[in-house]
Amino acid sequence: MPKILLSLKYICHLQHCFSGKRKERLFQFLYEMLQTPDMRSCIWWVQSNNGTFQFSSQNKEKLAEMWGRRKGNRKTMTYQKMARALRNYSRTGEICKVKRKLTYQFTERTLRGLQNNSGYFKEYDTLYQNNMVLLYIYIYIYIYI
Numbered sequence: 001m002p003k004i005l006l007s008l009k010y011i012c013h014l015q016h017c018f019s020g021k022r023k024e025r026l027f028q029f030l031y032e033m034l035q036t037p038d039m040r041s042c043i044w045w046v047q048s049n050n051g052t053f054q055f056s057s058q059n060k061e062k063l064a065e066m067w068g069r070r071k072g073n074r075k076t077m078t079y080q081k082m083a084r085a086l087r088n089y090s091r092t093g094e095i096c097k098v099k100r101k102l103t104y105q106f107t108e109r110t111l112r113g114l115q116n117n118s119g120y121f122k123e124y125d126t127l128y129q130n131n132m133v134l135l136y137i138y139i140y141i142y143i144y145i
Contacts, residue, residue: 023071024070024071025094026067026082026085026086026089027089027094027095027106027110027114028114029067029070030043030053031106031114033063033066034048034053039063041056041058041059042055042056042059042060042062042063043055043056043063044056046098046100046103050105050111051105051106051107051108051110051111052098052103052104052105053103053104053105053106054100054102054103054104055079055102055103056102057101057102060079060102061078061079063079063082064077064078064079064081064082065077067082086104093107093109093110094106094107094110095107095110
């Protein structure tokens with residue numbers, strides 16, 4: 001019986017995580033800001049063709065605050081916190097740090113997905129949906145067979 005409850009809790013967690021209401025990710029926000037001419041005082045392309053961009057040393061905090069508001073954070077987002085997320089992206093393969101101050105680069109796959117307006121992210125949505133189906137099958141078999 002405890003295994004069934006654990007599995008049902010896991011299903012609820014997955015439904016919450018993988019419902020169509022996925023939160024915007026930082027790299028999506030940054031790409032949007034890079035496409036906005038008014039934001040050139042905060043962030044700009046170094047080489048747009050390979051996805052390299054740079055933050056302004058004077059206005060990086062302003063951009064971080066905007067990201068925090070977009071996320072709906074109660075506390076003010078700082079550049080240090082935002083930079084931590086960027087470092088995590090380098091581990092997961094979305095963004096990598098360039099050996100220049102305040103300079104980062106979208107990986108080729110991420111950049112392609114952003115340019116194709118979410119084609120890359122549809123792959124993930126399909127993967128999540130397939131995992132949900134497999135999980136439901138597993139639980140059905142576990143409970144009823």
